[in-house]
Amino acid sequence: EKGEYRHFMEKEIHEQPDSVQRTLSAYLDFVNGRALKQDVDFKSIARIQIVACGTAFYAAQIGRYAFEKLAGLPCDVEIASEFRYRSPALMPDTLAVAVSQSGETADTLACLTWCKGLGLPTAALVNVHTSSMARESQYLWPTHAGPEIGVASTKAFTAQVAALLALAVTAGVARGRISADEEARLVQALFESPRLIAEALQMEDRMRDVAHDLSRATDVLFLGRGAMFPLAMEGALKLKEISYIHAEGYAAGELKHGPIALIDEDTPTVALAPLDDLFEKTASNLQEVAARGGPVVMIAPLSAPTPHGTGITRIEAPDCHPLIAPLVYAIPVQMLAYFTAVHKGTDVDQPRNLAKSVTVE
Numbered sequence: 001e002k003g004e005y006r007h008f009m010e011k012e013i014h015e016q017p018d019s020v021q022r023t024l025s026a027y028l029d030f031v032n033g034r035a036l037k038q039d040v041d042f043k044s045i046a047r048i049q050i051v052a053c054g055t056a057f058y059a060a061q062i063g064r065y066a067f068e069k070l071a072g073l074p075c076d077v078e079i080a081s082e083f084r085y086r087s088p089a090l091m092p093d094t095l096a097v098a099v100s101q102s103g104e105t106a107d108t109l110a111c112l113t114w115c116k117g118l119g120l121p122t123a124a125l126v127n128v129h130t131s132s133m134a135r136e137s138q139y140l141w142p143t144h145a146g147p148e149i150g151v152a153s154t155k156a157f158t159a160q161v162a163a164l165l166a167l168a169v170t171a172g173v174a175r176g177r178i179s180a181d182e183e184a185r186l187v188q189a190l191f192e193s194p195r196l197i198a199e200a201l202q203m204e205d206r207m208r209d210v211a212h213d214l215s216r217a218t219d220v221l222f223l224g225r226g227a228m229f230p231l232a233m234e235g236a237l238k239l240k241e242i243s244y245i246h247a248e249g250y251a252a253g254e255l256k257h258g259p260i261a262l263i264d265e266d267t268p269t270v271a272l273a274p275l276d277d278l279f280e281k282t283a284s285n286l287q288e289v290a291a292r293g294g295p296v297v298m299i300a301p302l303s304a305p306t307p308h309g310t311g312i313t314r315i316e317a318p319d320c321h322p323l324i325a326p327l328v329y330a331i332p333v334q335m336l337a338y339f340t341a342v343h344k345g346t347d348v349d350q351p352r353n354l355a356k357s358v359t360v361e
């Protein structure tokens, strides 16, 4: 039931403080500041190969940054429909991981089965715990988003990101990369995300205003660096899916290698700019966009400086630990797509041509 909400998507966006909290609690011990031990032996694994489609693919890419940074664990992420047919060369001791809300996506499931056939250890990070992928894999990594009804994924995405970040901490501890003090700090930072997600939900009025402007655009660029890059791609996917506006997510540093040619006064750029060690670089990319007359919406905390240039609209996001920025910034990104679609009057929960679960290739 939608209750007080107009659409399931809106309801599911608002459920995220709870769904992230539930998911984190399955992987982390908040009271003792510890990452829970997993059956997977992260010490004996040489690589992680993640396969996924769509939104789950972007969640996995955020996970990759964390596995490599926190655990020194090489991690590859690929869309399942490519991995499946290109005869990939895999090293032994590779853990194959499928990330999927439904656990039924045909291409992702086929990759999992293929990896299992090679004798690799397999894990399924799924929201439906009785799904085909859950049954097919050796290890089950559940997300606890609860049933997701809206075709456009929201709370399943943040649950996937939360689980992957938590697992990266577990892997870092298991591999001797994270001290007990650091573990406690990271666990505490992760558990701040439900409160900060709730705070980000307060950005609603601002996002509605921005969406009003975006709904007139035919093309929108999303930019970010680090873990904000996959989130930029997720933002673009969400906007495409439900508002039917063409959007692209780019790594901010790639701008000058092509996409900057798209910039004009009718092409808005949405920048995801948390105050991390990449902020200055992103800010200078935004100046380049502004200098070419492109309207910029910069989502950043109050503590971040304003880049020079006209046409830069700032939207204040909560201050947060860089590790959880993809969880916190997912909220304005989802709201932007949601309000744009509502403004355009499209069918938010049942976008044209899309199915919730893609069980055919």
Ligand code: F6R
Binding pocket: 053, 054, 055, 056, 099, 100, 101, 102, 103, 104, 105, 108, 151, 152, 153, 154, 237, 238, 241, 356, 357, 358
């Ligand atoms: C995006 C969306 C799709 C799914 C994709 C994978 O909003 O819903 O891109 O993320 O079809 O689905 P699952 O996660 O069920 O494998």
